[in-house]
Amino acid sequence: ERLIVIQGQITSGDTSDDFDDLKRYFSKTEWIHLVKAEKVRYRSVRRNHLAMLAIGLNSPVPAFMRKGRPQMDNTAPLFEPSDSEEEDEWTPHLERYTPGRTAVNLKTLYLLRYHQESSRGSLQIPPTDCVCVSGLSKRQWLERRGQTQDLNYQRGKNLRDRTRVSYIEEEEPKDDHFLFCEDCCDFFIGKCELHGAPVFIPDTPAPQGAPDRARLTLPPGLEIKTSGIPGAGLGVFNQGDTVAVGTHYGPYEGENTEKDQAMESGYSWVIYKNRLLDDYIDAKRETYSNWMRYVNCARNEEEQNLVAFQYRGGILYRCCKPIAVGDELLVWYGEEYARDLGICICVCETPEPEDILIKNTSCWKYSKT
Ligand SMILES: C[S@@+](CC[C@H](N)C(=O)[O-])C[C@H]1O[C@@H](n2cnc3c(N)ncnc32)[C@H](O)[C@@H]1O
Incomplete structure (x- = not known):
């Protein structure tokens, strides 16, 4: 042990x-x-x-x-x-x-x-x-x-x-x-x-299986609307007071699933249990998940304002940068996962012709096509 x-x-x-x-x-x-x-x-x-x-x-x-x-x-x-x-x-x-x-x-x-x-x-x-x-x-x-x-x-x-x-x-x-x-x-x-006890923001309670349950669980002050990231679909925004660094959301809710299914889903996290065992949680179905399923992936480190981590068998998101009113909540999925989901994880400036070779090898830019 x-x-x-x-x-x-x-x-x-x-x-x-x-x-x-x-x-x-x-x-x-x-x-x-x-x-x-x-x-x-x-x-x-x-x-x-x-x-x-x-x-x-x-x-x-x-x-x-x-x-x-x-x-x-x-x-x-x-x-x-x-x-x-x-x-x-x-x-x-x-x-x-x-x-x-x-x-x-x-x-x-x-x-x-x-x-x-x-x-x-x-x-x-x-x-x-x-x-x-x-x-x-x-x-x-x-x-x-x-x-x-x-x-x-x-x-x-x-x-x-x-x-x-x-x-x-x-x-x-x-x-x-x-x-x-x-x-x-x-x-x-x-x-x-x-700095004392950490702040945990609980979800709004909503019954499992309710249509649109994920939205119903949104804590006060947060809103779901079209993401600021082109092509990313919906996202979660702060419409209340600035969210302070160290604020915790979660746990991420979804259905327990098998590894293969989780690997295919853009809404899954793995929960490390022990050396031999992992749990997989998939928030694909809105009826059995919470609002955290709508949080998009940051494209780079600057953009990230939430950090995902495992706490007592669940996944929490912790605020690592103040989230002002109007800001979108963005978590970092990890390079490989983001890449697999076809997410562009860097904002590249238009390269100078002589830089193209270098940038092509060092810049992680992926598209689904
Ligand atoms: C956990 S969901 C986030 C909510 C999703 N936008 C929705 O409307 O349901 C993850 C999926 O959102 C999209 N996504 C998340 N972050 C993205 C990004 N930075 N760029 C493009 N698509 C993104 C991808 O399709 C990914 O599979």
Whole structure:
């Protein structure tokens, strides 16, 4: 049993902002010498470290995060040699699925898992930003938690602060029990230490099987109308107050279906259950789904204002950019899935003749024809 905390976004590319929380660990010179792959890796290591601390595990501070560490000479890695699985998780091919904020989309999941299974011999992680992969058995995890609690006690913490002794085995946090604070760029369970409890916007209740049920479930302030994306059909728009970053919608509702059917549907998500099992949810039928089926796919990172992620066995959309009145809600499906659905996932400027060759290879532009 491995403890895997997942949450991340499959994006087509990084923006420098993705690395803002890393800059403080490096001098200017060090920073400009880091290549993107290194930044991605440092970010993953930092997140793993923070997530492990957050759940009470004893995680040594990674070398590059230590105050007063020696300056990097551009050859020495800032990681200590380690055979921990945590560091093994990163592989260059993951860079394409740049970790950021989310993702549990159907086809990318399969592609990535296939990739990993075939290259490593077993299923390891979903194609998401893997924040904490402790690699501990449940027994080890509980033992280490116990040690941490004892330490607190020795340091003279108030006895009232001590975790109550329970003879029922503690429930191990599951992969999808974590939420993400967009302000702290960190994961939390329950509520963020700094920003408090997350906001969840419930659906308007509507009976299963009602004609047009999906529309009826629309929360107040949202509206379904023709999408601003040419040819995308209907979409969901905000007609109320600005939706704040960190607002959660969902879960996504639909019918449980088989893999093959889900793969064919433009309304499906996969729900990761365990190494052997996935659930497939298809919102094709309006009578058995909710309004989230109408949310379209962003064409690029700039456009995306919602992040899809798995939480407690369901798919939620979290607002990652303020959604002003009149704005369309747009989630990122993941590159592969978007491509399979024939979605144009970049807005290309008219290329200069000499750029055509390069743009043709680097720009993901697909059409159904
Ligand atoms: C989950 S549905 C979204 C709601 C859909 N627009 C409708 O009217 O029912 C996904 C489908 O919407 C369309 N779609 C979503 N995002 C799109 C985009 N960026 N460009 C073109 N079509 C898109 C595709 O046909 C896709 O299969």
